Amino acid sequence: MIYDTIKEVCKEKGITVASVEKKANLSNGTISKWNKSSPTVDKLQAVAVVLKVKIEKLL
Numbered sequence: 001m002i003y004d005t006i007k008e009v010c011k012e013k014g015i016t017v018a019s020v021e022k023k024a025n026l027s028n029g030t031i032s033k034w035n036k037s038s039p040t041v042d043k044l045q046a047v048a049v050v051l052k053v054k055i056e057k058l059l
Helices: 002-013 016-025 031-035 041-051
Strands: none
Touching: 002 016, 002 031, 002 041, 016 031, 016 041
């Protein structure tokens, strides 16, 4: 699941999912909903940029 992957990458990098949402200009709780619904490509790309990983790593 996308959320679980993002959460794991955040843990590795020592940052919170909430801070990633803020830096990617997403509303609170957006990423946690991605286990039930798919994110748009632009939102996923914004998260990848913040985490400094390729988008494929999040998928």
